[in-house]
Amino acid sequence: MKPNMHYGELKDSYLFYNISKKINEYLSENPGKKLYRMGIGDVSLPLCESVIKALHEGVDDQAVKEKFHGYMPECGAPFLRETIAKYYGRRGVELASDEVFVSSGASDELGDILDLFDKSNTALVIEPAYPAYVDANVMAGRKIIHLASGEYNGFLPDPDESMDADILYICSPNNPTGAVFGKEKLKKWVDFANERGAVILFDAAYEAFIEDESLPHSIFEIEGARMCAIEICSLSKTAGFTGTRLGYTVIPKTLEREGMNLNAMWVRNRTTKTNGISYILQKGGAAVFTEEGQEQIHRNIAIYKKNAKVLMAALDQLGIWYCGGKNAPYIWLKCPSGMGSWEFFDYLLQEVQVIGTPGEGFGKCGEGYFRFSTFGSPEDTERAAELLVQLLGSK
Numbered sequence: 001m002k003p004n005m006h007y008g009e010l011k012d013s014y015l016f017y018n019i020s021k022k023i024n025e026y027l028s029e030n031p032g033k034k035l036y037r038m039g040i041g042d043v044s045l046p047l048c049e050s051v052i053k054a055l056h057e058g059v060d061d062q063a064v065k066e067k068f069h070g071y072m073p074e075c076g077a078p079f080l081r082e083t084i085a086k087y088y089g090r091r092g093v094e095l096a097s098d099e100v101f102v103s104s105g106a107s108d109e110l111g112d113i114l115d116l117f118d119k120s121n122t123a124l125v126i127e128p129a130y131p132a133y134v135d136a137n138v139m140a141g142r143k144i145i146h147l148a149s150g151e152y153n154g155f156l157p158d159p160d161e162s163m164d165a166d167i168l169y170i171c172s173p174n175n176p177t178g179a180v181f182g183k184e185k186l187k188k189w190v191d192f193a194n195e196r197g198a199v200i201l202f203d204a205a206y207e208a209f210i211e212d213e214s215l216p217h218s219i220f221e222i223e224g225a226r227m228c229a230i231e232i233c234s235l236s237k238t239a240g241f242t243g244t245r246l247g248y249t250v251i252p253k254t255l256e257r258e259g260m261n262l263n264a265m266w267v268r269n270r271t272t273k274t275n276g277i278s279y280i281l282q283k284g285g286a287a288v289f290t291e292e293g294q295e296q297i298h299r300n301i302a303i304y305k306k307n308a309k310v311l312m313a314a315l316d317q318l319g320i321w322y323c324g325g326k327n328a329p330y331i332w333l334k335c336p337s338g339m340g341s342w343e344f345f346d347y348l349l350q351e352v353q354v355i356g357t358p359g360e361g362f363g364k365c366g367e368g369y370f371r372f373s374t375f376g377s378p379e380d381t382e383r384a385a386e387l388l389v390q391l392l393g394s395k
C-alpha cells in the first residue's frame with residue numbers, strides 16, 4: 001500500500017496544537033495560574049432555550065413508534081431545508097429547498113466538498129486564512145496560490161487577471177481579521193469567477209455577527225453568484241453548536257461546469273458517503289430559525305459583541321491598530337513595538353497569562369499580527385482588557 005504522500009507536505013504542527021503545547025508547558029512550570037483564554041474560537045455560552053426544548057422533543061419523538069425516525073434523508077430533513085431556504089428569503093435571496101444541504105458542520109463540509117473538484121485544479125486562498133483551507137488542498141495534492149492581504153487593502157483584496165485559479169476561497173466575515181466584503185468588492189470576485197469558469201467557496205460561518213445593514217450576509221445577495229458559488233455555513237458560532245454539530249451548504253442548481261451540475265453531483269456524493277444527520281440535531285437546528293430562536297441566539301451574540309467592545313476600548317486606549325470586532329467575533333491587531341506574533345504570544349502568556357492567537361498561524365502575511373476572540377466570559381474578557389492596559393500602557 002502506498003499512503004497519500006501529500007500528508008508529508010503539511011506544515012509540521014497545527015496552530016492550535018502549538019498553542020496548547022506552550023500553555024501546558026507554562027502551566028507545568030506555574031501550576032494553578034489563572035489563564036485568560038482569548039485564543040481558540042470556541043463559544044462559552046450554552047445552547048439557547050428554544051434549541052434545548054426542540055432537542056428534548058426530538059429525543060421524546062424517538063421513543064414513540066408513530067414519531068420515531070430511522071435513517072434521515074442524506075441531504076437533510078425537508079423541514080430543515082425549507083426552514084433554511086426561508087431564512088435566506090428574509091434577505092431577498094430566493095432558494096429552492098433542494099439547493100440547501102444539511103451538514104454536520106462547516107469543517108467537515110470544507111473538507112468533503114473538495115470531492116467535487118479535479119485534483120488538477122488550483123486553489124486560491126486569501127490570507128490570513130482559516131488554516132483548514134490550505135491543509136485540505138495540500139492533502140489532496142492541489143496547487144495553492146496564497147493571496148496576501150494587509151492593512152493597505154483592509155484585508156479585502158481584489159482579484160486580478162494574473163491569478164490563474166479554479167477554486168477561490170472567500171471567508172466573510174473573515175476569520176481571523178474580522179474584515180467583511182461589501183457588495184461591490186464581492187461583485188468583483190463573482191465577475192472574476194464567472195469570467196474564468198472558477199468556483200467560489202464562500203465561508204459564511206460568521207454571517208450572524210454582521211451588524212452593518214449594507215453588508216452582505218450571503219454571496220447569493222450578489223448578482224451572478226448563482227452561476228459560480230457554493231456557500232458553506234455553520235450553526236457553531238451563530239447558535240453555540242460547536243459541540244452539538246450542525247451546518248448547511250448552499251449549492252444552486254444553476255451551478256454547472258463542463259456540462260456537470262454541481263448540485264446534482266453533491267446529491268450523488270451525499271447519498272453515497274453519508275446516511276444523513278441525526279433527526280434530533282436537525283430538530284434542534286430548526287429551532288434556531290424560529291422567531292423565538294433568533295431572538296435568543298442574538299441575545300447571546302450581543303454578549304460576545306459586548307466583549308468585543310471591552311477589548312476594542314482597551315486597544316483604543318493603548319493606541320494599538322486593529323480591525324474586526326464590529327461585524328465579526330474576532331479582533332485582529334498589530335503586535336506592539338514591532339514584536340513578532342509568536343513573540344507577542346509568549347510575552348502575554350508569561351507576563352499577564354492572556355492567551356491570543358499568533359497571526360502567523362493564518363499565513364505568512366499574518367506575521368506581526370495577533371487575534372483575540374470575543375467568545376470568552378465577560379468577566380475574563382474585562383480582566384484581560386485591564387491586564388493588557390496595565391502591561392502595554394507602561395511599555
Ligand code: PLP
Nearest residue numbers: 041105106107130175205234236
Ligand atoms: N469556517 C471558519 C472560518 C471557522 O472559523 C470555523 C471554526 O472556527 C469553521 C469554518 C468550522 O466550523 P464548524 O464548527 O461548523 O466545523
